[in-house]
Amino acid sequence: MDKAVIEQEVREIADSWKGKEGNLIMVLHQIQNRYGYVPREVSLVLSEILDVPLARIYEVITFYHFFRLTPPGKHTISVCMGTACYLKGGAEILGELEHLLCVKPGETTKDGQFHLEVVRCLGCCGLAPVVKIGEKVYGGVKKKDVGDIITQYSEDSEAKTAA
Amino acid sequence: MVKAVINGLKVEVPEKTTILDAARKAQIKIPTLCKHPDSYLHASAACGICLVRVKGSKKMLRACCTPLEEGMDIITHDPEIVAIRRTVVELFLSNHPNECLTCGRNNNCELQSLVADFGIREEFYEKIVKDIPKDDSTGNIVLEPRKCINCARCVDVCQNVQDVWALTFLHRGFNTRMAPAGDISLADSPCVRCGQCAAHCPTGAIFEKDDTVLAWKALRDPEQYCVVQIAPAVRVALGEAFGFPLGANVTKKIYTALRRMGFKAIFDTNFSADVTIMEEASEFVERFAHKKGPLPLITTCCPSWVDFMEKFHHDMIPHFSSAKSPHEMMGVLVKTYYAEKNKLDPAKLKVISVMPCTAKKFEISRSHDMSASGFQDVDVVLTTRELARMIKQAGIDFSNLPEEDSDHILGDYSGAGTIFGATGGVMEAALRTAYSFVTGKKLPKVEFENVRGLKGVKETSIKIEGAEVKIAVAHGLANVEYVLDQVRKAQKEGKPLPYHFIEVMACPGGCVGGGGQPYGVTDELRTARAKGLYSDDEAQTVRCSHENPYVQQLYKEFLGKPLSEKAHHLLHTKYQPLPIYRR
Numbered sequence A: 001m002d003k004a005v006i007e008q009e010v011r012e013i014a015d016s017w018k019g020k021e022g023n024l025i026m027v028l029h030q031i032q033n034r035y036g037y038v039p040r041e042v043s044l045v046l047s048e049i050l051d052v053p054l055a056r057i058y059e060v061i062t063f064y065h066f067f068r069l070t071p072p073g074k075h076t077i078s079v080c081m082g083t084a085c086y087l088k089g090g091a092e093i094l095g096e097l098e099h100l101l102c103v104k105p106g107e108t109t110k111d112g113q114f115h116l117e118v119v120r121c122l123g124c125c126g127l128a129p130v131v132k133i134g135e136k137v138y139g140g141v142k143k144k145d146v147g148d149i150i151t152q153y154s155e156d157s158e159a160k161t162a163a
Numbered sequence B: 001m002v003k004a005v006i007n008g009l010k011v012e013v014p015e016k017t018t019i020l021d022a023a024r025k026a027q028i029k030i031p032t033l034c035k036h037p038d039s040y041l042h043a044s045a046a047c048g049i050c051l052v053r054v055k056g057s058k059k060m061l062r063a064c065c066t067p068l069e070e071g072m073d074i075i076t077h078d079p080e081i082v083a084i085r086r087t088v089v090e091l092f093l094s095n096h097p098n099e100c101l102t103c104g105r106n107n108n109c110e111l112q113s114l115v116a117d118f119g120i121r122e123e124f125y126e127k128i129v130k131d132i133p134k135d136d137s138t139g140n141i142v143l144e145p146r147k148c149i150n151c152a153r154c155v156d157v158c159q160n161v162q163d164v165w166a167l168t169f170l171h172r173g174f175n176t177r178m179a180p181a182g183d184i185s186l187a188d189s190p191c192v193r194c195g196q197c198a199a200h201c202p203t204g205a206i207f208e209k210d211d212t213v214l215a216w217k218a219l220r221d222p223e224q225y226c227v228v229q230i231a232p233a234v235r236v237a238l239g240e241a242f243g244f245p246l247g248a249n250v251t252k253k254i255y256t257a258l259r260r261m262g263f264k265a266i267f268d269t270n271f272s273a274d275v276t277i278m279e280e281a282s283e284f285v286e287r288f289a290h291k292k293g294p295l296p297l298i299t300t301c302c303p304s305w306v307d308f309m310e311k312f313h314h315d316m317i318p319h320f321s322s323a324k325s326p327h328e329m330m331g332v333l334v335k336t337y338y339a340e341k342n343k344l345d346p347a348k349l350k351v352i353s354v355m356p357c358t359a360k361k362f363e364i365s366r367s368h369d370m371s372a373s374g375f376q377d378v379d380v381v382l383t384t385r386e387l388a389r390m391i392k393q394a395g396i397d398f399s400n401l402p403e404e405d406s407d408h409i410l411g412d413y414s415g416a417g418t419i420f421g422a423t424g425g426v427m428e429a430a431l432r433t434a435y436s437f438v439t440g441k442k443l444p445k446v447e448f449e450n451v452r453g454l455k456g457v458k459e460t461s462i463k464i465e466g467a468e469v470k471i472a473v474a475h476g477l478a479n480v481e482y483v484l485d486q487v488r489k490a491q492k493e494g495k496p497l498p499y500h501f502i503e504v505m506a507c508p509g510g511c512v513g514g515g516g517q518p519y520g521v522t523d524e525l526r527t528a529r530a531k532g533l534y535s536d537d538e539a540q541t542v543r544c545s546h547e548n549p550y551v552q553q554l555y556k557e558f559l560g561k562p563l564s565e566k567a568h569h570l571l572h573t574k575y576q577p578l579p580i581y582r583r
């Protein structure tokens, strides 16, 4: 990203919140909406513009699960850890996903294809354990199915990029 | 005053005194873990080990952050309280690696001491130690986040006392971890290496890089000729590691110990502090009396301050004294003057420094100017704490050592050189000499009491030949902004300068409170150490740097005049703006 462009965009966002209570959070919120995450270059510029140490900005970003430091993956995988899903082996499914994708919850795979996150009750406990990829819900997921489900998406994307 | 009862004992303390401090006055020790006794630090109330009970109720209070109130009846120890404290310690232990034997804080760790005091012999909780890598990117301050107990002292000191904001907490809950700003390496962060975080950390989670092995290696190498210097503030602090009273001056025992450790020559940074004054006072006189160069002039003995200025206040570069620190001046003088005089090959000379300071470890490779002799002028820097360890390793019974003298002439100092270790000391030493340089007269009274003491910013003025010299002395980097803003404001509005001469030391109290000094610093300790230095000053027959006959000899034999070309080449340096974040 071009620093001058970032600077202008961030300045606009920051200006609209100038002098308002809790503005750092709101500014970060808007930055995330704009870029999909909070890129490091943007934080550095913001630190200069608001005269807030980078340390404080990262305190806020890492404190709220809402904020992301890496670009969101193309597909967001949400693993339910609500009570029902947890009891039916949600943790095991999560473990398998972490293992296969080499990421922890909150992280995005190196190739940018998948973002893994943990959610509380998706409201379809009858299907537990539940995994959601994008908008598609998978119910009654078994550990051995996990690989196949993901492959579907990776192939899917490969096919698309090839085409 | 507040009257209350603690463990049945009547106590009377000033308002706002915490239960912890009030109890201490009644000889009752309440254990603490997150609270440091240093008044610069805030109570984070993070650990809960200091819980006490309001008598007859179930109510528990945190003694470290609750003020004693009129009529309170407090119980600090009963079986239930002790059991809770024990559990707190056990819980901390369950997230802490058992690596005491090889830890930088072995035998000197607050957590370890509590575990020992509570006699914990078995661990009942499942052990979960966070897997966070060590960060030794700076080469002087080492972070070992696995050993962090999240007490927040380092973050507090780095953000609020030093205003550097190199350290922070990331995430929350169990995942909370101490980390450099923005989760980069410490070397890429704004860290200025002052070591205040290390000096206050209760555990081995932050400590100085240990260079004792390097020093021993040099000492044992028959090819190397090892020379040592000790900084002003070391002499009044090292004794603490050997049971001497606070502020005891053990200079001559240190000389003896160093000689027995194998150093060929024992020099004193106090001597080169005198040389620094010759250069810096001349610089001041040039700018003040002869209007050559911008005022105010700002002192540069402290490498953390220099780094801080280059990162955060580089508009002030023209105001910085170009004089190197006494530490670096000694290095270059050993490898040039001393080497020539004694026909020694500077390539085989090793200069080892004992400093109260972690930043001095970084100063030796700060820029090319630190190799003005053609070799790196200082080879190894040890902190006071490291020297204490080396003396113990060498089997030297320090307390009973006879007293010996330093070596001639780089070990002969004036009283002005020794007070460099306390905040205001550099200023006082410089004024003593600047006065004489301008007036050609001897000062009737050499003490400048107004620049002494622990007030964060000290402002005063003195008269030299009818002209008023306005002065500011700041210590603790968070105090710098006020002083510099006064200057900027006056410059902008075209008003008369608020100050002509400014001294800054990064550490609260100056180097006596340095990041490499023995642990447990408080204002009481800073004052005691400073007092030790002022007594050393009083005990000297020569009290002004320019009157030091050996300094005069050095100029006569080698440097010529202050600010001469040779002096400039060897004893001065330049500054450059640096980015706050390297990444």
Ligand code: SF4
Pocket: B141, B154, B157, B158, B162, B164, B165, B166, B167, B190, B191, B192, B193, B194, B195, B196, B197, B198
């Ligand atoms: S050394 Fe000083 S500046 Fe660096 S992290 Fe520690 S307290 Fe902050």
Ligand code: SF4
Pocket: B147, B148, B149, B150, B151, B152, B153, B154, B155, B178, B197, B200, B201, B202, B203, B205, B206
């Ligand atoms: S590193 Fe040390 S001082 Fe900092 S929070 Fe951890 S235990 Fe406390």
Ligand code: SF4
Pocket: B193, B194, B301, B302, B303, B304, B305, B356, B357, B358, B359, B360, B505, B506, B507, B510, B511, B512, B513, B514, B515, B516
């Ligand atoms: S005040 Fe002294 S001990 Fe502290 S960083 Fe500066 S030179 Fe080092």
Ligand code: FES
Pocket: A080, A081, A082, A083, A084, A085, A086, A120, A121, A122, A123, A124, A125, A126, A128, A129, A130
């Ligand atoms: S607990 Fe998983 S959907 Fe409700």
Ligand code: FES
Pocket: B031, B032, B033, B034, B035, B044, B045, B046, B047, B048, B049, B050, B051, B062, B063, B064, B065
């Ligand atoms: S010492 Fe009081 S809460 Fe930690």
